[in-house]
Each structure stands twice: as C-alpha cells, then as structure tokens.
Amino acid sequence: MAEIMLKALAHTYVSNPQSPADYAIREMTHVWHQGGAYALLGPSGCGKSTLLNIISGLLQPSDGDVVFDSRIVNELPPEERNIAQVFQFPVIYDTMTVFDNLAFPLRNIRTPEAKVRERVAEVADILDLVPLLRRKAKNLTADEKQKVSMGRGLVRDDVSAILFDEPLTVIDPQLKWKLRRKLKEIHERFNITMIYVTHDQLEASTFAEKIAVMYEGQVVQFGTPRELFEKPAHTFVGFFIGSPGMNFLEMTVTESGLSFGKLPIPVDPRLLELAHRSGSNNVKLGIRPEFVEVHEEVGSNTLSVKVEDIQDLGTYSILSFRLNGVSLKARLGEEHAIRGEYAHVRFPEASTHLYIDECRVEVGND
Template sequence: MATVQVKNLNKTYNPTTIPVKDISLTVEDNEFLTLLGPSGCGKSTTLRLIAGLEEPTRGQIMIGDRDVTALKPGDRNISMVFQSYALYPHMTVYENMASALRLRNMTDGEIKQRVSEASRFLDLREDLMNRKPGQLSGGQRQRVALGRALVRQPDVFLLDEPLSNLDALLRERVRAEIKQLFEKQNTPVVYVTHDQVEAMTLSTKVAVLYEGNVQQLAPPSELYSRPANQFVAGFVGSPQMNLLTLHCQGQTARLGQGKLPLPSGLAKPPRQVVLGVRPEDMRLAEESDSIRFPGEVFLVENLGMQNLLSVRLTPAEGGAAPIEVRSLLPSDLDWGGDNIELAVSPERLHWFDVESGDRLG
C-alpha cells in the first residue's frame, strides 16, 4: 500500500485565477479523504493534479516513497473514476474492465481472474458482462466504472463526483455500496464532491476547501461539532446552521430577550460576535431553562420525521428588529400555535470572530 502526500501544492493559471493555493495534506493506507466544497473551490483541480492530468505550478506529490510530481498519469499507478463514467461505448462490460489490464501485457487468464473477482464483488451479473454501456442503467454503469478501477489494484483511488449523474434514490444506494466497497480495501482514497451528505457518510477525513484553500481538515464528526471557522460552520450541516451577528455587553451577547455567555478565555470582550447554532440544537424551552427565546413561528416546512420552523425572535424592549432563526423539531411535537419559546444548551453554541470568521474559544 502507499501513502499519498501533497505538499504546498499550487496551481496558477494567471495572476487572478489561482484555483489551488499551497494545499498540503496526507492520506494514509485505509483512509478515505473527501475534498468537499462549493463549485470553483479547487477540489477537482486538486484531484487532477494528484492524478497527473494537470501540472502544478509548484509543490510536490508523493505516492508511497515515489515523487510523482512530474510523472505522467499512466506512470503513477492510480485508478480514477470520473463523473461521466468514461466508459468505451463500443466495448462490452468485460472489455471495458479488461482494457487497462491488456495495456499491462497481462495474460488472458490473469485478466479473466481479476475481472471475475471484481464483477462478483460489485454484483455485476454474468449476463451483463457482454452488454455495452448503452444497454445498462446508470447504477450499473457506475459499477462498471468502479470495477475498471478495482481490477488495476492501484496505489491510490481517485473519484471525481462519481454519483452526481444519478437520481436521488439511486445515489443513496450506490453511496452505501461505495462505502462497503472501500471499507474492504486498504488503499488510500481521494474523493471529490460538493455534497456534504456524501462527505460525512463516506469519509474518515474531510478537507473543506474554499477559494483554493483548505479551511479545515478533520474527521466528519469534528467538522460538525467543532467547525474551525464561519465558512465551515455554514457549509457543513443540513439544514444550515443559524449564523447571527450579535452585539456584546461585557461577557454576554444578547439574542432576542435572552443573554448568552461568551466563551471563556477571550483576551478582550468584542463589540460584536457571530453566534452559530444548529437548528437541531434549538428546542422547546422547559421550566428548568434559565435562558429562553420567545418568538413567533412564521413558516413550517414538513420534512417527514421533523418540522423545520422559521421563527422571529421577540426583541428585547427597545431592541432592534426581530432576528429570524430556524429550529428543527420532531413532527409529532406540539409547539402550541404561532407563539413559541425556544432554548439551547450553552455547550451547543458556536462563536466566531466577526472580521476573520475564525472560531472563538
């Protein structure tokens, strides 16, 4: 097996177009790293640099103990699965899976064994092996693309948004298959997506990218529970985190009619701060809650097992206009009409600097 190391990777097209800015990361054996971010953040360019499909402006790419920065894609011993599947339309399933092995001058017996093992692993029935891609469903074509990658037994797997062309139900099923598939491999995986559900469910580590920079590199649970900055907080999580700019009064910040304690250890209390609170962490207030946020429900979105409530919090006397928040409550919970009182546990709050966006505390 081989570790993938990316050191100070940069790609510059011109002074105003720099999709990758000094990215460094490591993917160990048996690790599944997802590059996550919005369109144009540099995630696909980073993957193409690792694959050798693009040449870096500067930086180094190591696979195992080999410096592959200047090597052609075919000399890196990688397998790549593309968004468009990239299957040969005139070849059968068997021929598509075997094509890369023929280039290695392997014997027919060796090729047949590898293709047979991969097809059984991916549940590609024998009657499909003589069909051409045009005769397959989207999910079957995706399995063939994965099978073609598996038979090569590469040092690293690279996957570029492989589920984006599938409908929602099929995407969910194939996502589960990919997770089971790569849990049985010891090979490093680098996966690109803008879909946070894919990133959170598939990965052992996630690198959140924005404007060519890594904003945070961490396990999925840490991204969710302790986002490093305001961008990660707003990008990771569905429904999106409530991000509210609040005025501070000493060591507290006012939200509606409630006062919240600022995180301890601040050298100097700020004048303003950004509060982040996830909709699923806002709940109906109970008698034991000392901090409550009365408000008015103005929109209810039924999500099946839960309702997403949009609430205008009642401002303090003489305060500014009402602040709007969203709260995720069980669908069988009766909140008592248009008026509601919400609460949140202090340990569930996230605080960010207004100017830098970095996490406080």
C-alpha cells in the same frame, strides 16, 4: 500503495497572481493516509476539481509538490501515477463487452490472458457484474456502467488510489444507496486510498471516514462527519453541513461580555478573554437549529421570539423566527408543535460555538 501528500501546494490559473483571490488553491499542506476513505467536499467553484486534477496529474501545480509515498510526482502524467479515476458521467468503451472493458487496462500492459481472466472474474464478482460480462457495455444502465468504470480501476494490482469525481450524478435515486454500500464494501476489501470529490454532504459523509471541506481554495476543516456536524471549525462548515445550516448571531464585544444587539449572551470567561485578545470585531455565536430549545411557555432564560413560518417536513418541522431583526431557525421534533404567534427559545451554552474571524475558538486550543 500510497500515502498522498500535498506539500505547500498552491495553484493559480493567472500568470502573475497578485492577491490570494487569484489562487484557485491557496497554499496548503495536507496528507491522505494509505488506505483511507476520504472526501473532498465543497460548493462549485471552491477549487475541489482543480485539486483533484492536480492529484491525478492532469494539471501541474504552480507551487509546491504532490508527493506519493515520499516521491515527488509533480511531473508525472496520470498514466504513471498508479491511480484510477471514476468520472461524473460513466466512461466506458462502447464497442467492447463488459469483460473486455474490465480487461482493457490489463491487456494494455500485456498481462498474460490467464491472469486477465482471473482478475476480471474476481472484480466482476465483487461488483456483481458476472451475469453481464458477455454483454456489450453500451447497453448497460448508468449504474452498471459506473460499476464497470470503477472495475477498470480495481483490476490493476498496482493501483494505489482511486479518485471519484461525483460518481453518482447520473444514478437513479432509488439505486444510489446500493452503490454507496458497494463503494464502502470495496474500500473495506481493498487496501486502497480513495478520494471522493462531491458537492453533496450526503455523498461525502456516507462514504468517507474523514472529510476535507473546501471553501475559496482552502481546506477549512478536515474531520469526521460527526466533527463537522458537532464542532464546525469554520462558519462555512456550519453553514454548508446540515440542512438547514447553522444559525449565526453577530456579537458585540464589550468589556463586560458579549451581546447580541442589546441582549447579553452568557459565555465562558476564557472565551471572552480570547475575543478580547483578538481585537477583532468579527465575532459570531453559532448554534445549529437542532440544538435550539423551543418552548411554548416562558421558562428560565428563554427569549420570546415571533414565529415567522413553520415548515412541516414530515418527520420534523423547521421553525423560522426573528430575533433582533435576524432570521433564525430551529428544528422541532415530529411531536413538538408550536401553536402561538410567539415561541420561547433558549440557546444552551453547551451547544453554542464562538467564531472569531470566521474560525471556531475553543478553550485550551490557544
């Protein structure tokens, strides 16, 4: 059973790093609590695979420590870390039966055969593999194989964490949700820390209680799926989470307030104060397309905008419009149609967020 802590951890593949850009993982301290379901989410090249390999022990960090339950494990190879890993492509032992595959890790540590049978039966039952136990693993479908490789991690009593590396890549789309449910069931049943690495927001948000969003070697937000959607802490999270991502308006900070081009933007005076104090000229206003109000008629505080495109996505549509030369998007409900060339939009203050140097600022968090 383990709490996994990354302490002042950093990693570089360069022998003589000069700038932060040389680091695949920039210095971070991060804790994964015992028994939690976590995801590590980010685009390709953000450093999530490097981080995964550091946790599993395939890679040694160039700085800082990996700590499992207050024990520094930097030097320990994967086999001594009590972790299991499920890979992108199913890794199974082709020539063995499903039973022998599941029994393999136990037999390697010379577990008595009666105990092996008991554990395998238990795990096969949870994973719905019982009818397949006598089959050659080679002839299974991709989702069955992935269950077998997961099962090999679960049979061991001593496994304290399971790492998943994009485990559903090769699964038929129609079967994915069933496997996702299985993963959640397993998490609830076993008290095991699970870390799920993916570039897909659906995979991450469905599986995890908390998601670490990685961008350029850093965790830019660690929060629940709801927090990532409602309060993205970094512009990248706003962009990366949600389809389409958040709209950003570049603000000009003046004495009297914020403006977008010539358009004054009302903002809480305390936020304005923060913007003034930061002295930064990288100030953005973010609003998710879901929260942009769109009207057919002029209303109070609405802005007239030219409609560029309406994409009918079936259950809703995406309206693209232009404001001050910037292309923005709004989500329209299914029964909400915009017929004219112009629409009238409003950005409700409660749904807007202010970003200074790409990070979200909030009143009271200073």
